[in-house]
Amino acid sequence: MGLTAKEHSPGVYFIGGGEQRLLATRNLTPGRKVYGEELIVIENIEYRLWNPSRSKLGAAIAKGLKHNPIVPGSKVLYLGVASGTTCSHVSDIIGNLGHVWGVDFAPRPIRDLIDHVARYRMNISPIFGDARQPREYSLQVPMVEVLFADVAQPDQAEIVVKNANIFLKKGGYAMFSIKSRSIDVGRDPVEIFSEQVKVLVARGFSVEELIELDPFEKDHALALASLV
Numbered sequence: 001m002g003l004t005a006k007e008h009s010p011g012v013y014f015i016g017g018g019e020q021r022l023l024a025t026r027n028l029t030p031g032r033k034v035y036g037e038e039l040i041v042i043e044n045i046e047y048r049l050w051n052p053s054r055s056k057l058g059a060a061i062a063k064g065l066k067h068n069p070i071v072p073g074s075k076v077l078y079l080g081v082a083s084g085t086t087c088s089h090v091s092d093i094i095g096n097l098g099h100v101w102g103v104d105f106a107p108r109p110i111r112d113l114i115d116h117v118a119r120y121r122m123n124i125s126p127i128f129g130d131a132r133q134p135r136e137y138s139l140q141v142p143m144v145e146v147l148f149a150d151v152a153q154p155d156q157a158e159i160v161v162k163n164a165n166i167f168l169k170k171g172g173y174a175m176f177s178i179k180s181r182s183i184d185v186g187r188d189p190v191e192i193f194s195e196q197v198k199v200l201v202a203r204g205f206s207v208e209e210l211i212e213l214d215p216f217e218k219d220h221a222l223a224l225a226s227l228v
């Protein structure tokens with residue numbers, strides 16, 4: 001049986017044939033891979049397979065995220081962009097009418113992001129900076145519709161709020177991963193997830209979804225909240 005691509009949400013696809021159902025995005029840079037992922041052409045369109053074990057956003061979609069606010073044309077601030085594995089799929093989804101500003105404070109991954117990913121994708125602006133000090137990059141980043149955070153820090157929710165105060169449009173969305181073990185190894189992950197989410201609720205966010213990422217990422221969840 002031939003492969004087909006079925007749209008999950010704007011710009012995100014499930015590629016299937018028989019029993020298989022693989023997550024993918026349409027490649028903005030045909031012929032070019034980012035992290036060794038497979039490229040598949042269906043009806044003259046090239047897709048890049050999206051490995052949910054390498055990406056918390058990918059894992060959340062594979063686990064049934066109902067609403068993905070990152071769509072074609074979105075402006076996204078991405079905290080903890082690293083070398084761009086997930087960011088490259090965000091770049092595919094938003095396309096050339098969208099833009100993603102990716103912040104990381106580790107020099108090596110930012111250099112890899114510049115040399116191997118952003119150089120070929122005009123919709124990514126890498127920023128070498130500390131997400132705890134958003135004023136430092138406030139001149140480089142405009143107001144955005146989506147704030148995505150994957151910094152794996154115990155004060156992740158506070159970092160999201162600090163950045164949202166400066167960059168997130170009213171009606172915009174925050175998506176952030178919560179790694180319970182980076183907060184407290186001894187406690188029940190579900191308790192930690194709801195505590196982190198409360199930090200956003202206190203700032204005026206309404207939580208839409210909280211998806212646990214097992215088995216792709218153990219003890220991780222991804223929260224989606226809107227700024228009402």
Ligand SMILES: C[S@@+](CC[C@H](N)C(=O)[O-])C[C@H]1O[C@@H](n2cnc3c(N)ncnc32)[C@H](O)[C@@H]1O
Pocket residue numbers: 054055056079080081082083084085086087103104105106109129130131132150151152153
């Ligand atoms: C789990 S990795 C991110 C993986 C990436 N989001 C992906 O899916 O491809 C976490 C990243 O957050 C970065 N990070 C942690 N704390 C940070 C901070 N305060 N400011 C900026 N980056 C930070 C680390 O350097 C690391 O690259």
